[in-house]
Amino acid sequence: MSRVLIVEDEEHLARGLKLNLEAEGFTAEVEENGTAALQRLVGAGAGADGFDIILLDVMLPGLDGFEVVRRLRAARQFVPVMLLTARSDTDDVLRGFEAGADDYLPKPFDLSILLARIAGLLRRRTWLRGDPDAGQERELEEYRFGRTSIDFRNQVLRRGKVEQPLTVMEATLLRYLVRHAGETVSRKALLEEVWGVRHDTDTRTVDNFMARLRRYIEDKPARPRHLLTVRGVGYRFVDKPDGDG
Ligand code: CA
Secondary structure (H helix, E strand, O other), X not given: OOEEEEEOOOXXXXXXXXXXXXXXXXXXXXXXXXXXXXXXXXXXXXXXXXXXEEEEEXXXXXXXXXXXXXXXXXXXXOOOEEEEEOOOOHHHHHHHHHHOOOEEEEOOOOHHHHHHHHHHHHHHHHHHOOOHHHOOOOOOOEEEEOXXXXXXXXXXXXXXXXXXXXXXXXXXXXXXXXXXXXXXXXXXXXXXXXXXXXXXXXXXXXXXXXXXXXXXXOOOOOOOOOEEEEOOOEEEEOOOOOOOO
């Protein structure tokens, strides 16, 4: 049984979501603002709650949803987060992903859509973990290159003695790059295939994510050897740069 934390200040909506999710077999709890949610998830004594997914409203009193997810990630809490946005404004969606969210759903939404999206996010995490019960072909569990290894099962990137936990979104992006190693992938393809954003949009988000990944995997992020920029097009991941043994 999956546990869901709903962070939503509109009481009727929060209550409706909770009842509907419980009717579908989830355990659901509600916090009505970001501060309370953060206290619950990363405060003293937190972490034992073991939520499987957070439904996080963007428009909250006090800290907004973007700030809440940013603080969760900064506190190394990597639970899957789905943002509930008031509008499907692409800028908001991308801002949410940059803050560390894994998915988003514009309001208002049908319950069936919400359930499908929750199932999709939980499945993606299961898939990253290579769960043999997921009914999918065995997936790559670990990938090594240079001094780096990516443990997809546990969503952790290791580099020397440094462990960097990954969000579902970061792990999905790395897996996409690894699968296309040696190929140039366009920003547009990344937006569509990794983020699911079909929009002719500002691609700074892609660049910001790549900058983040470079900090994880490059000795000198400003002079990348594995995650190369292909001018005017996109990026290319190279597992063995020229000159490596
Ligand atoms: Ca709200």
